[in-house]
Amino acid sequence: MKKRTFLTALATAVFTALPVGAFAQDVTLRLHQFLPAPATVPKLVLKPWADDLAQKSDGRLKIEHFDGMALGGRPHELMDQAVDGVAEIIMTVVGYTPGRFPKTEVFELPFMMTDPIATSMAFMDMVETDLQAEEYKDVKVLGAWVHGPGVIHTRTGVSALEDMSGKKLRGPTRVIVDMLKELGATPVGMPLPAIPEALSKGAIDGTVIPWEVSPAIKLSELVTKHTEFSGDEALYTATIVMVMNKDAYSAMPDDLRAILDAETGMKLSAFASQIMEDRDAPGRAIAQNFGNDITLLDATEVARWKAAAQPVIQRWIGEMDDKGFDGAALIEQAKALIKKHGG
Helix, strand or coil: CCHHHHHHHHHHHHHHHHCCCCCHHHHHHHHEEEECCHHHHHHHHHHHHHHHHHHHHHCCEHHHHHHCCCCCCCCCHHHHHHCCCCEEEEEEEEEHHCCCCCCCHHHHHCCCCCHHHHHHHHHHHHHHHHHHCCEEEEEEEEEECCCCCEEEEEEECCCCHHHHHCCCCEECCCCHHHHHCCCCEEEEEECCCHHHHHHHHHHCCEEEECCCHHHHHHHHHHHHHEECCCCCCCCCCCCCEEEHHHHHHHHCCCCHHHHHHHCCHHHHHHHHHHHHHCCCHHHHHHHCCCCCCCEEEHHHHHHHHHHHEEEEEEEEHHHHHHHCCCCHHHHHHHHHHHHHCCC
């Protein structure tokens, strides 16, 4: 064998014997979000998801976690941080930027959500077929989901619709704030991390959030009355997305992008919503262990709330129509997608 041929063969043999990816590019992505590190989503969704990416990429794809707005800014700025590349990935409540993603709001309408997993998959389905190219054109959507049934938490209790009158209640999004106002409350819009201080200072009398996240802000120590709704339809839910800077996504090596794609989309959305729903029961148990009062509204009372909330839906349809969308058709589309995915 000639010397050149031998060296070429030797180099080829050495290269093929090296671990796959020995010369491949490593990628580290910063993930910025508003929840404290012990909360359900960062602890049980985002960090296990990141560990899975690292394992499947032989350690080449790494996620750095910046919880509780550790990179600076405020929750409503997270989406722009993804667009601008302040962080490669962000997770946020869509409604923290009110009016910016109008079609997404359809999943937040009163009594729209039946099953949170089915609703999450319906949301992600709509992202893939419609919203990614329109509302989310400036980012790459990695996951889209909703939390479990929204619960009312107050100091003085709500056992009938009339009890909402005059109560200062925190709401997370534009649609939910409108709903609280229509139901008789005095709504106060604010992100979740602001709730404990607002309660402590008397700026609000209570809040609406799912049971799942209540331990993260020690809510059951701040209020003692909780109101749930019977039936399959929840009072409300909020939409959540995890999105990525488009340039960072495009710059990834093909093999790592393929791994990311396989672990996001419907898979991530279903996983996140399932974990959040599973954590509702432990959150509720904490309130029970504190001896707090939990009121379950019966079907007759829930029907009164549904009727009272109808103007919110009609206003939203009109707003969508004014924006050039068919609001009624969007509602029917969302309901059909929820049913398609088992809700």
